Amino acid sequence: MSGPRITLSRLKKMAADKERIAVLTAYDAMFARTAELAGVEVLLIGDSLGMVLQGKESTVPVTTAEIAYHTECVARGSQTAFIMADMPFMTYNDTAMACRDAATLMRAGAHMVKLEGTGWLADVIAQLSRQGVPVCAHLGLTPQSVHKFGGYKVQGKTAEAAEIMLKDAYALVDAGADMLLLECVPPDLARRITESVAVPVVGIGAGADTDAQVLVMHDMLGLGERKPAKFVRNFMNGSESIQQAIERYVQAVKDGSFPAAEHCFAAVESGH
Numbered sequence: 001m002s003g004p005r006i007t008l009s010r011l012k013k014m015a016a017d018k019e020r021i022a023v024l025t026a027y028d029a030m031f032a033r034t035a036e037l038a039g040v041e042v043l044l045i046g047d048s049l050g051m052v053l054q055g056k057e058s059t060v061p062v063t064t065a066e067i068a069y070h071t072e073c074v075a076r077g078s079q080t081a082f083i084m085a086d087m088p089f090m091t092y093n094d095t096a097m098a099c100r101d102a103a104t105l106m107r108a109g110a111h112m113v114k115l116e117g118t119g120w121l122a123d124v125i126a127q128l129s130r131q132g133v134p135v136c137a138h139l140g141l142t143p144q145s146v147h148k149f150g151g152y153k154v155q156g157k158t159a160e161a162a163e164i165m166l167k168d169a170y171a172l173v174d175a176g177a178d179m180l181l182l183e184c185v186p187p188d189l190a191r192r193i194t195e196s197v198a199v200p201v202v203g204i205g206a207g208a209d210t211d212a213q214v215l216v217m218h219d220m221l222g223l224g225e226r227k228p229a230k231f232v233r234n235f236m237n238g239s240e241s242i243q244q245a246i247e248r249y250v251q252a253v254k255d256g257s258f259p260a261a262e263h264c265f266a267a268v269e270s271g272h
């Protein structure tokens, strides 16, 4: 990827034109640059760094200072990507707190912040949006709530849960969210949400019909003793370099061959 910096308006245009967007996590300068040279449009400094880089059991212990440090590293390495940074667990309970910590991440080089939640995020999103901070609202399997969910479990599986998520998605876009991210939801629900809102929708374990796809870079490079989740494909298989593996990920996102049915979750559990 060369040329001018990707902007939010460019991403909105791509989504409107049905041109799929490739998103990937990055936590440092050289992987950030490698990913954008491979064609990745959006780099996410995910709080997954708590698990991937720090070896922690969940994303819950990650702090804003840690995300800010990695955002600075990514921003220094990056020339063309749109940079999105996760706001950590319990740093956006109220608008004052959210604005202070979002400012730290924007100063570190982020172009957008991502918050996990449901309809309750509306007030915080409205204030960040008024202050000029683009927000991505992360719905569905929100890993910061792992202890409340009792594990990393697919969300929106019942018709009732799906309707609630659809309404939350509308409410958050109305409040000013400029992007949505859906994690581990049935493909049909992800498609309905994508068709119903005017902002780009990113999916992970949410089927092929969202405007964008995201994966954790280490997962798609096949690191780790076992595949971390059903939605991951190892793009290092058959690739000669990390950059080529990421190019193949970008290609598979663009042509719709990733994710395939094997990377998706059914809406209703098979009877047992």
Ligand SMILES: Nc1nc(=O)c2c([nH]1)NC[C@@H]1CN(c3ccc(C(=O)N[C@@H](CCC(=O)O)C(=O)O)cc3)CN21
Residues within 6 Å of the ligand: 047, 048, 051, 052, 059, 141, 143, 152, 153, 154, 184, 216, 218, 219, 228, 229, 230, 231, 265
């Ligand atoms: N390396 C890494 N990759 C990730 O994608 C990731 C992280 N870390 N850390 C934060 C969260 C945790 N994530 C996860 C982790 C596990 C599953 C998982 O095992 N899902 C089950 C579905 C269970 C069900 O059917 O309800 C699966 O079969 O994949 C999903 C998301 C996604 N995020």
Ligand SMILES: CC(C)C(=O)C(=O)O
Residues within 6 Å of the ligand: 025, 044, 045, 046, 047, 048, 049, 086, 181, 183, 204, 214, 215, 216
């Ligand atoms: C898995 C993605 C969506 C994320 O939030 C992260 O990397 O923290």
Ligand SMILES: [Mg+2]
Residues within 6 Å of the ligand: 046, 047, 048, 059, 086, 143
């Ligand atoms: Mg995250």
